[in-house]
Amino acid sequence: MHTESVPQASAHSARRWWTLGLLCLAQFMVILDVTVVNVALPVMADQLGLQRTTSTWVVTAYTLCFGGLMLLGGRLADALGRRRVFLAGVVIFTLASLAAGSAASASVLVAARAVQGVGAALLSPAALSLVTTTFHGADRNRALGVWAALGGAGAAFGVLLGGVFTTGPGWEWAFFVNIPVGVLVVIAVPTLVGAGRPAGRPARVDVPGAVLATGAVGSLIYGLLRAGDTGFAEPVTLLALAAGTVALALFAVVERRATTPLVRLEMLARRPVLAGNVVMLGASGLLLADFFLTSQYLQHVLRLSALATGLLFLPVALAIGVGTHIGLRVVGRLGGRPAVVAGFLLVAGGALLLARVPADGNAWTHVLPGFAVAGLGLGAAFVAATTTAMAHVGSTEAGMASGLINMGHEMGATFGVAFVSTVAASSLGAVAGPGGAASAPVGGFGAAFTATAVVAAVLAALAGWLVPPGRPPATDQPVFAH
Numbered sequence: 432m433h434t435e436s437v438p439q440a441s442a443h444s445a446r447r448w449w450t451l452g453l454l455c456l457a458q459f460m461v462i463l464d465v466t467v468v469n470v471a472l473p474v475m476a477d478q479l480g481l482q483r484t485t486s487t488w489v490v491t492a493y494t495l496c497f498g499g500l501m502l503l504g505g506r507l508a509d510a511l512g513r514r515r516v517f518l519a520g521v522v523i524f525t526l527a528s529l530a531a532g533s534a535a536s537a538s539v540l541v542a543a544r545a546v547q548g549v550g551a552a553l554l555s556p557a558a559l560s561l562v563t564t565t566f567h568g569a570d571r572n573r574a575l576g577v578w579a580a581l582g583g584a585g586a587a588f589g590v591l592l593g594g595v596f597t598t599g600p601g602w603e604w605a606f607f608v609n610i611p612v613g614v615l616v617v618i619a620v621p622t623l624v625g626a627g628r629p630a631g632r633p634a635r636v637d638v639p640g641a642v643l644a645t646g647a648v649g650s651l652i653y654g655l656l657r658a659g660d661t662g663f664a665e666p667v668t669l670l671a672l673a674a675g676t677v678a679l680a681l682f683a684v685v686e687r688r689a690t691t692p693l694v695r696l697e698m699l700a701r702r703p704v705l706a707g708n709v710v711m712l713g714a715s716g717l718l719l720a721d722f723f724l725t726s727q728y729l730q731h732v733l734r735l736s737a738l739a740t741g742l743l744f745l746p747v748a749l750a751i752g753v754g755t756h757i758g759l760r761v762v763g764r765l766g767g768r769p770a771v772v773a774g775f776l777l778v779a780g781g782a783l784l785l786a787r788v789p790a791d792g793n794a795w796t797h798v799l800p801g802f803a804v805a806g807l808g809l810g811a812a813f814v815a816a817t818t819t820a821m822a823h824v825g826s827t828e829a830g831m832a833s834g835l836i837n838m839g840h841e842m843g844a845t846f847g848v849a850f851v852s853t854v855a856a857s858s859l860g861a862v863a864g865p866g867g868a869a870s871a872p873v874g875g876f877g878a879a880f881t882a883t884a885v886v887a888a889v890l891a892a893l894a895g896w897l898v899p900p901g902r903p904p905a906t907d908q909p910v911f912a913h
Contacts, residue, residue, distance in 0.1 A: 447565050450623045451574050454558045455581055457521055457616045460609050461551045462585030463592065464493065464528075465844070466722065468544075470593025470737050471602040475540070478602070485537045491656050492541050496548025497555075498841035499649035503641045505556035505834020506693045510636055513561045513830065514624045518617060520554030523547075525613025532606035543606075559833035561624065563821045569763065572818050576759035579814040580752050586722060587748030587806070594741030640693035643682040648838060650675030655845040659852035694831055704832060706897040707820025710771050711839040713890040714812040716847030717778055720883050721805055723848045724855060725785070728876050729794055743794055743802075750803040754810020761811065762818050768898040771815035775891035777808025782884035786877045808887075819898055850886075855879035 468475075468490060476486045508516040524547055531543035559578065566574040596604045654671030661668055686692040698704055722744075729735045729743065754774065761770040784801025792798065820836050855875035 446623055447570075450565055450620070451562060451577060453616050453619055453623065454517075454561055455577060456612055457517075457554055458558050458578065458581050459585045459588075460612050461497075461524065461555055462581055463589040464547065464551070464605075464609070466586045466589030467593040467596070467605045468493070469726070470590055470741065471597045471605045474597050474602050479534070479537055479540065481537050481540075485541065487656075487660070488541045489544055491653070492545040493548040493551075494656065494841065494845060495649050495652055496545050497551045498548075498652045498838060498845065499645045500549060500552035501556060501648070501838040501841065502644045502693055502831075502834045503636075504552040504554075505560070505830040505832070505837070506636060506641070507553065508557035508560050508830030508833070510691075510830075513557050513564070514620065516553050516830075517557035517561060518620060520550045520552070520557060521613050521616050521620075522550070524550030524554055525610055525617070528606040528609035528613070532603040555837045556830055556834040559821070559837065560830040563833070565624075572763055573759065575817045575821055576755055576762075576814045579758075579817040580755035580810065584748040584751045584755075584810075586718065587744045587751060590722065590726065590744040591741035591748070594737035594739070598736065598738045637686070637689045637691055637693045640682060640685050640689055643678050643685055644693055647675050647678035647682055648842070650678060652842065652845050655842075655849040659849035662853055662856070663849075694835065698831065698835075702897070703899050704820050704835070706767075706894070706899065707816045707818075708836055708839045709897060710812055710816035710819065710890075710894055711836050712843035712846075713775070713886070713894075714809055714816055715840045715843030716850070717782075717805070717883055717887055717890075718809050718847070719844040720847035720851040720879075721782070721785070721802065724851055724876055724879055724883075725798060725802055727855075728788060728873070729798065732788075732790065732873060732876075733792065733794055735794060739794075743799060746799060747802050747806040750806035751810040751813075754807040755814045756810075757807075758811030758814040759818075762815055766899075766901045767815040767819040768895060768900055770811050771819075771894040771898055772891050774808040774811030774815065775887045775894060778805045778812070779808075779884045779887035779891065781805030781808065782880045782887060786880035786884065788873055788876055788880070790873045815894075815898070847883075851879040851883065854882045 472486055472489060475481060475489065481489070504516065504520070527543050527546035527550055531540055531547065534540035534543055562574050562578055563571060592608070593605060596602060596608075650671050652675075654668050654675060657665065657668040657671065663669070663672075683696060686694055686696055699708075726740055729740045730737070735743075754777075758770045758774060761773070781801040781804035784804065785798065788797055817836065821832060855878065
């Protein structure tokens with residue numbers, strides 16, 4: 432009996448890692464679509480005759496639905512079953528990708544992007560909760576490390592693939608590439624992941640909380656997206672941010688009284704969960720801020736093509752992967768606190784190098800070193816954020832916690848771009864103006880990169896106080912650290 436259990440255990444272990452590979456592939460597809468469209472957007476606008484506002488909605492529709500429905504997606508995973516919600520999300524996302532790639536008009540493209548966001552909001556938190564309940568102990572930290580690497584590396588590869596598709600087979604393939612991935616995942620996952628829902632788990636969903644959460648997060652994201660174009664003082668931007676804040680306060684009141692809340696507020700009072708979400712918010716914001724600024728500088732000031740810009744992002748993706756690997760080892764031996772503090776300090780150093788970009792610089796000598804250093808630090812920060820938050824959550828709350836941390840990722844990304852767009856307004860306005868890149872000053876880029884360095888240094892200090900000391904627990908039971 433004992434000798435027979437060894438190959439069975441080995442097969443079970445291999446099956447878990449195959450499961451992780453498929454879940455990560457699906458998540459990679461979702462993260463990819465955040466940045467791949469940004470590179471292909473100018474060509475889409477030319478071929479479909481998109482107006483500037485419509486072009487913005489091609490990106491915004493996805494972000495709003497993805498971020499706004501994230502908490503609901505996480506709660507549905509807990510209530511209805513993780514595998515069921517995950518597969519539903521993959522199917523919706525894949526069909527919407529087919530519709531987006533086949534779109535012949537702006538309205539169809541924007542609608543397809545919104546449906547993609549709905550699918551992503553179901554897929555992503557369910558996938559992360561499956562990771563946390565499939566693996567245990569040290570293996571769970573390794574699995575979460577692999578998952579965390581996708582956050583940055585997937586976004587970087589999205590820029591690269593956006594350039595490849597735009598200059599090669601066409602922008603449509605930015606969406607069509609999702610179809611074989613989705614089909615593979617839908618066929619393979621049921622053979623690896625059980626379908627059961629734990630006994631006693633409530634199937635009810637807090638509808639008032641879901642409506643308020645979706646409205647609050649959607650309003651905040653919309654306000655932040657507008658702030659990136661018009662600044663934070665514009666009336667509609669202020670109204671959207673105020674409405675989101677009020678809805679968030681009402682959501683807290685409703686959740687405190689609900690019998691089956693969308694999010695238990697006590698979870699946010701746990702120090703590890705709060706710390707992990709704060710770190711994720713900051714790391715995601717810094718990542719997308721650097722991506723946005725660097726892409727604008729390379730394409731509009733240095734006049735690099737979309738493909739050349741994407742190729743420069745490839746070593747950055749590798750740096751993020753290396754940072755994740757190093758961060759995982761540090762977390763396993765010393766805990767999340769030193770990993771995230773060192774990570775944010777590296778981001779600050781890289782941003783200071785980027786702040787010195789000249790008007791006629793060389794991308795590989797003036798941009799890549801600072802960009803790669805920042806990527807190294809962000810890789811460590813991502814893995815520390817995910818392991819800190821998710822390693823302290825029990826299996827019955829995995830969907831809820833994964834919805835929170837995925838929402839933090841989207842909110843951080845949106846805020847980061849809005850923040851640096853406002854700081855770099857002088858340079859960004861010049862690139863979009865009649866003079867084009869030839870007359871564009873780089874002072875705005877320098878100021879924005881300097882601002883991100885300051886934010887990273889502040890986050891390093893905050894994380895040094897907020898992230899709990901010591902290594903994550905070696906079990907899947909929650910730890911109520913305060």
